[in-house]
Amino acid sequence: MAETPVRFGILGCANIARKVSRAILIAPNSTISAIGSRSLEKASKFASDNGFPASAKVYGSYDAVLDDPDVDAAYVPLPTSLHLKWAILAAEKKKHVLLEKPVALNVSELDAILQACESNGVQFMDATMWMHHPRTAKMREFLSDGNRFxxxxxxxxxxxYEPGLEFLQNDIRVKPDLDALGALGDTGWYCIRAILWAVDYELPKTVTALREPEFNEAGVILSCGSSLRWEDGKVATFYCSFLTNLSMDITALGTKGNLRLHDFVIPFQENVAPFYVASNSRFVELSIGCEPSPSEHAVTTDLPQEALMVREFAGLVGAIKGRFKA
Amino acid sequence: MAETPVRFGILGCANIARKVSRAILIAPNSTISAIGSRSLEKASKFASDNGFPASAKVYGSYDAVLDDPDVDAAYVPLPTSLHLKWAILAAEKKKHVLLEKPVALNVSELDAILQACESNGVQFMDATMWMHHPRTAKMREFLSDGNRFxxxxxxxxxxxYEPGLEFLQNDIRVKPDLDALGALGDTGWYCIRAILWAVDYELPKTVTALREPEFNEAGVILSCGSSLRWEDGKVATFYCSFLTNLSMDITALGTKGNLRLHDFVIPFQENVAPFYVASNSRFVELSIGCEPSPSEHAVTTDLPQEALMVREFAGLVGAIKGRFKA
Known part of the structure; x- marks a missing residue:
């Protein structure tokens, strides 16, 4: 039985909203029914530039999107400092919330958002796309394998990544009143998620910042790193930066194997994404070589990871809607 | 004009001496003229098992090797706690010194060894093989390239690496009186060297251990790590362990490019070794992919890296011998 598509309303015309709009239109169980911007003209241009269906409504405010009864779910790509207000308001208007990352400026803000979603019976999801790529599930299998890993x-x-001078001067991600977490919020978010994902969300015992992050003149982090340690002795380190050529690496070392990949956030290619593993490695006689060398596992996907994210979110929303109807 | 081969005397029958003996026999400007062990029988068996020339002398002590006038250079693969005594004695007997790593238990010991070599006019080299692989020079070129890196x-x-139970119970590298630096000396040595090599030997401003290394019951390090930071903001982290499947990684991130390899210590294969680079990476339109993906550079070598090390050392020794003859 075909589901009724979940109807998204989009708050604002952020650059990332272009990619997610495409994903909403590609995913089989979702559609776009509205977009709002502080500028009606900007919203209108965004809708036409991004192939919105003719039925999509265009508003000159975020409020209007949240008041539209034809909107089931709000996609919120606003600057992080606005998440608390708009994510909570969306929940209070009974809109399901797909929230861009970093989801909030701190834990108490996120707790307030989650509380609002919970008490209003709406679904919450952070827009961390790579979690939904089938490669991620394949890697999970490997990490869970007692013999191979x-x-x-x-x-x-x-x-x-190195976003260029214009970004470093003007982007919201270097402005203390907009995305105050800077590179830590924009890129460190992914590293931390990768680490927590790899340890199955067990919280570390200690988290220690690497000394002296790099800041811009306004005090926003441009590069930083950290080391983490767990009760059982395992450790993690990460590094995130706006000042360094693109890298998107996970290297996970286990007692019996290891796993590496270099494009975990956004795969180099949309339809196929590799990871590299080796297990039970040994030096050969005389230690003049070693085997096996890492082997590539390529995982294909028929939908881009962001469309899989939307499909998953819309499926969860659909289930809630179905429950209320029943 | 063909050089007279440099004649090595080998102190002890350590496992690593098998690999280096082969290298001395392969290198074009070196040969083995003696081996000594506390057990004459063991030395004798080692010489025959490892294809020593019939002319090679076999001794029941290290002293005898150092007293042999047919020995130009001593290769010292003894436990680290014995390096101070035997490397200095070798220098005093005017033998050039190829010393296994870790070269000493601390800096003051190493200073004493270097001082002995200096004042006796003999060559010193630490036996860090990968420094001599042509891949290392190729990677240096890349790291020095302002446009690509x-x-x-x-x-x-x-x-x-995970050396197994027998090693973890009995190897010299887990014994506080033999190789007290444990995994830090055996494997961390390479990570630290890789980091110092990458920064062109500029010393860091701070070095901070990762919290709570893992120790064995005798207090020897089985796994540990560290973060380093330089005055200009660059950072490094490393991790070394006897409790984790084989990894030998360098990931170097620059403003314009990055470099990775996964077998820097001992290449998977003896005759060809790869590294992977990417430069000036960009997200494609809509950030639904990125390019370029890392490209492989395979570097071939006609001699294994340890033979290149011996050749380099013997060349330096030959130059000193030539100078004294002239």
Whole structure:
């Protein structure tokens, strides 16, 4: 039985909303029914530039989107400092919430958002796309394999890119009143998620910042890193930066194997994404070589990871809607 | 004009001496003229098992090797706690010194060894094989390229392996009176060298251990890590372990490019070794992919890296011998 598509309303015309709009239109169980911006003209241009269906409504405010009865779910790509207000308001208007990352400026803000979603019976999801790529599930299988990977001992992750001068001067991600977490919120978010994902969300015993992050003049982090340690002795380190050429690495080392990939956040290619593993490695006689060398596992996907994210979210929303109807 | 081969005397029958003996016999400007062990029988068996020339002398002590006038250079693969005594004695007997790593238990010991070599006019070299692989020079070129790599911002290195129960109970590298530096000396040595190599031997401003290394019951390190930071903001982290499947990684991130390899200590294959680079990476339109993906550079070598090390050492020794003859 075909589901009724979940109807998204989009708050604002952020650059990332272009990618997610495409994903909403590609996913089989979702559609776009409205977009709002502080500028009606900007919203209108965004809708036409991004192939919105003719039925999509265009508003000159975020409120209007949340008041529209034809909107089931709000996609919120606003600057992080606005998440608390708009995510909570969306929940109070009974809109399901797909929230861009970093989801909030701190834990208490996120707790307030989650509380609002919970008490209003709406679904919450953070827009961390790579979690929904089938490669991620395949890697999980490997990490959970006692013979091929064993016990996790160490993880290193990096997400860095060099966005250019215009970004470093003007983007919301370098402005203390907009995305105050800077590179930590924009890229460190992924490293931390990768690490927590790898340890199955067990919280570390200690988290220690690497000394002296790099800041811009306004005090926003441009690069930083950290080391983490768990009760059982396993450790992790990460590094995130706006000042370094693109890297998106996870290296996970286990007692019996290891796993690496270099494009965990956004795969180099949309339809196929590799990861590399080796297990039970040995030096050959005389230690003049070693085997096996890492082998590539390529995982294909018929939908881009962001469309899989939307499909998953819309499925959860659909289930809630179905429950209320029943 | 063909050089007279440099004649090595080998102190002890350590496992690593098998690999280096082969290298001395393969290198074009070196040969083995003696081996000594506390057990004459063991030395004798080692010589025959490892294809020593019939002319090679076999001794029941290390002293006898150092007293042999047919020995130009001593290869010292003894436990680290014995390096101070035997490396200095070798220098005093005017033997050039190829010393296994870790070269000493601390800096003051190493200073004493270097001082002895200096004042006796003999060559010193630490036996860090990968420094001599042509891949290393090729990677240096890349790291020095302002357009392809730019300025170094972050390095992560690991050297881990899982040597098995017998090693973890009985090897010299887990004994406080023999190789007291444990995994830090055996594997962390390489990570630290890789990091210092990558920064062109500029010393860091701070070095901070990761919390709570893992120790054995005798207090020897089985796994540990560290973060380093330089004055200009660049950072490094490393992880070394006897409790984790084989990894030998360098990941160097620069402002314009990055470099990775996964077998820097001992290449998977003897005759060809790859590294992977990417430069000036960009997200494609809509950030639904990125390019370029890392490209492989395979570096071939006609001699194994340990034979290149011996050749380099013997060349330096030959130059000193030539100078004294002239």
């Amino acid at each position: 064993g016990k996790l001992k160490s993880i290193n992750s990096s997400f860095t | 730019g300025k170094l911002k972050s390095i992560n290195s690991s050297f881990t």
